[in-house]
Amino acid sequence: MTTTTSHAAILRDIARNRKTPLVVALAALLILRYRSRSARVNSVLKSKKRLSPQELAEASQQLYEEEPDGTKVLLVPFRGQVKKVEIKETPADFFALDAARFPLVPPSHKPNVDRTFLRQLLAIMRITFPSWTSKEVLLVLLHSAFLVLRTVLSVGVAKLDGRIVRDLVTANGPGFIRGLGLWFLFAIPSTYTNSMIRHLQSKLSLRLRTRLTRYTHDLYLSSAPALRYYRISQPGGLEGVDQYITSDIAAFCESLSALYGNVMKPTLDMFIFTAQLSRSLGARGTVLLFLNYYLTARILRAVTPAFGRLASVEAMLEGEYRTGMNRIGRESEEVAFYGGGARERSILWNAYLRLIKHVNSIFKLRIAYEWTEDFVIKYLWSAGGYGLISIPVLFSGDRSRSRSVGIQHPSPPGSGVDDAVADRTENYISSRRLLLSLADAGGRLMYAYKDVLELAGLTTRLYALLSTLHSLQAVPPFVPSEATLALHGVDVCVPGSGSGSRGPSSSSSSSGTTLVRALSIELHAGTGEHLLITGTNGVGKTAVARVIAGLWAAAASGAGTGAGLTRPERGVGGVFVVPQRSYMVVGSLLDQVIYPHSYAQFKASGKTEDDLMDILRAVHLAYIPERESGWQTRKEWRDVLSGGEKQRMGMARVFYHRPKFAVLDECTSAVSSDVEGSMYEHAKSLGITLITISLRPSLAKYHTHLLTLNGDAQGSWSCTRVGTAEERMGIDREIVSLEAKLAEVENWERRVKELNGMLGAAVVA
Ligand SMILES: Nc1ncnc2c1ncn2[C@@H]1O[C@H](COP(=O)(O)OP(=O)(O)OP(=O)(O)O)[C@@H](O)[C@H]1O
Known part of the structure; x- marks a missing residue:
């Protein structure tokens, strides 16, 4: 009877004080809804037919579909099917408005838990939680509901534990069995709650990562004039951006989502367990408990190392090591030709050792910290807990009662002493369990402080990336023109790191070395000017191409008005630049020709594979599709194609896009002269105006103007007319005939000698 009442009392108590049924019902509803939804998704996935490898390859090639409103639907092959992910275009002024939230922080700033950290975290969290109704907020709420539920269940379990031991002490068999039944009943939601908490935490981390990654990609891969992916790698920018965007974002999101659980759950536990304990401990005990918390916090704070800075340095060293590894992968052939394996190994080993030494030093610092933490929280707190529990027992004034603590022999029901012992035992077991949970919660909360410090380090790195990206300034705009490309009084300068700013914002300033001064050229499309x-090397030829392409600023020379760059837009029908180093994009053979167009744009352009074949014929690569088993073949083209083939592919892109102006930066240096000549002739026949950067005088015959950069301290230059096509051809013919005549010189000299010999013989005779 007593036991039945006590079980009912537990449930009543929990129900009255904690609204458990409401919470349990709510949680059950959420669980059921979640399970039925995942079951529905799974059944839909199973019911959908798996696509054939051919169809999947088609989807990989297609990449995305474009909706009429500009929205892109990405086609992502997943489990034998194609998942559609809608990507809304980021509004043009979005990042401009956002930049105000990311002012640059001085490089001297050390990560710590301070106002700067809070401001930075808040700025980043506005990206990860864009609105109160976003899915991320809902996930946090669901996560919180399960965290509360777990605490409520823990209190229930602690009380039940006490009741079960009480039944044992009083030898109450039926009550003990009922208690065990309830124990298993509690186990079901408790274990489920634990796994849901872990699941929701991982899910939240993934969603935060997706938000941040999309934001960073949009910002980083911004098109002209921002070109942040280019400017950030310039002097004064950031090194190892790949580490920031891949590892650091993932680590930040994991840390943030874990931290929420690690702080929220123990805080809640501390409140609820303290409230529960204070009932049995009384006012004096509760005050002592809080004193204990305060002292613990002070001790741990004193022994906590600067985990934030350590985490930030670790991420930086990790990035350096990763960049080194990437470099070997990218330039393996060059290293292999030089036989530089041993040298590269020592460079990499150096980077790795620096990382490992740092990680080791963190481990060492952690030993002292964790030792103190374990000692204080596990042993000191537990000892304190025993002391607190003993206060009401030992100092209640009733010594006879206190001596009777322990397992007693069963007494006749209704015995007052037996009930008192059972009560004390129950109280002791419940309180002890609560105290252990409290020690555990305290430990986790103290440990969470270390996590906060580490989060501060990761926040500093992520903030540095975002603020640097936001601070990069685009070059001043050019004057748009349909058919003219001109530079008027432009100084071509190497961008220096401007004063007062950390980013390479000085792309727009002329603080660097001036390579060419007051350069003026003007070309008109369709007029046959080239x-x-x-x-000489390093004189600034590519620098001129950079200015034309909008990578470097077209700085006005002196105070001249009207100075600057005039040109059409980049791309089809505008300006197209083929760089010195060949670039092969990841994807199919077809993707190599149409780059930077996507497959969707290729389809929209109305061109066909036959057209592409004609283009490959023009660059003498017609054999490639057959050799590589078709247009859709996907390979590491950088390694498959030879240096000359890659350069011809660059010219194929020019013929595909048919720009008005093509800037060719030594992009045919590895191509044989005959093929080079035919490609130039073909480009001219398509009406493309050529701006060629080259050291080969033989290319002069395809051009009308010659710009010579002198490479002197004054940055002087001269521009001369090469002559009309007929004149140039005439000169060419003359050169050929003179060369042929020169080749005959030896024969003539021999003949002269023969004749002299014959004459000499005749005279003697
Ligand atoms: N980002 C940079 N930072 C500092 N100096 C740079 C940068 N880019 C180029 N330079 C310097 O500017 C000068 C001109 O470079 P550019 O690439 O234009 O030479 P180039 O005339 O094309 O030479 P080459 O014929 O060898 O290709 C070089 O001395 C180079 O070192």
Whole structure:
């Protein structure tokens, strides 16, 4: 009877004080809804037919579909099917408005838990939680509901524990069996709650990562004029951006989502367990408990190392090591030709050792910290707990009662002493369990402080990436023109790191070395004008191409008005630049020709594979599709194609896009002269105006103007007319005939000698 009442009392108590049924019902509803939804998703996935490898390859090639409103639907192959992910275009002014939230922080700032950290975290959290109704907020709420539920269940379990031991002490068999039944009943929601908490935490971390990654990608891969992916790698920018965008974002999101659980759950536990305990401990005990918390916090704070800075340095060293590894992968052939394996190994080993030494030093610092933490929280707190529990027992004034603590022999029911012992035992077991849970919660909360410090380190790194990206300034705009490309009084300068700013914002300033001064050229599309830029190595030829492409600023020379760059837009029908180093994109053979177009844009352009074949014929690569088993073949083209083939592919792109102006930066240096000549002739026949950068004088015949950069301290230059096509051809013919005549010189000299010999013989005779 007593036991039945006590079980009912537990449930009543829990129900009255904690609204458990409400919470349990709510949680059950959420669980059921979640389970039925995942079951529905699974059944839909199973019911959908798996696509054939051919169809999947088609989807990989297609990449995305474009909706009429500009929204892109990404086609992601997943488990034998194609999942559609809608990507809304980021509004043009979005990042401009967001930049105000990311002012640059001085590089001297050390990560710590302070106002700067809070401000940075808040700025980043506005990206990860864009609105109160976003899915991320709902996930946090669901996560919180399960955290509360777990605490409520823990209190229930602690009380039940006490009741079960009480039944044992009083030898109450039926009550003990009922208690065990309830114990298993509690086990079901408790274990489920634990796994749900872990699941929701991982899910939240993944969603935060997706938000941040999408934001960073949009910002980083911004098109002209921002070109942040280019500017950030310039002097004064950030090194190892790949580490920031891949590892650091993932680590930050994991840390943030874990921290929420690690702080929220123990805090809640501390409140609820303290409230529960204070009932049996009384006012004096509760005050002592809080004193204990305060002292613990002070001790641990004193022994906590600067985990934030350590985490930030670790991420940086990790990035350096990763960049080194990437470099070997990217340039393995060059290293292999030089036989530089041993040298590269020592460079990499150096980077790795620096990382490992740092991680080791963190481990060492952790030993002292964790030792103190374990000692204080596990042993000191437990000893304190015993002391607190003993206060009401030992100092209640009733010594006879206190001596009777322990397992007693069963007494006749209704015996007052037996009931008192059972009560004390129950109280002791419940309180002890609560105290252990409290020690555990305290430990986790103290440990969470270390996590906060580490989060501060990761926040500093992520904030550095975002604020640097936001601070990069685009070059001043050019004057748009349909058919003219001109530079008027432009100084071509190497971007220096401007004063007062950490980012390479000085792309727009002329604080660096001036390579060419007051450069003026003007070309008109469709008039047959073509420019050859020449000069010795390092004189600034590519720099001129960078200015034309909008990578470097077209700084006005002096105070001249009207100075600057005039040109059409980049791309189809505008300006197209083929760089010195060949670039092969990841994807199919077809993707190599149409780059930077996507497959969808290729389809929309109305061109066909036959057209592409004609283009490959023009660059003497017609054999490639057959050799590589078709247009859809996907390979590491950088390694498959030879240097000359890669350069011809660059020219194929020019013929595919048919720009008005093509800037060709030594992009045919590895191509044989005959093929080079035919490609130039083909480009001209398509009406493309050529701006060629080359050291080969033989290319002069395809151009009308010659710009020579002198490479002197004054940055002087000269531009001369090469002559009309007929004149140039005439000169060419003359050169050929003179060369042929020169080749005959030896024969003539021999003949002269023969004749002299014959004459000499005749005279003697
Ligand atoms: N980002 C940079 N930072 C500092 N200096 C740079 C940068 N880019 C180029 N330079 C310097 O500017 C000068 C001109 O470079 P550019 O690439 O234009 O030479 P180039 O005339 O094309 O030479 P080459 O014929 O060898 O290709 C070089 O001395 C180079 O070192």
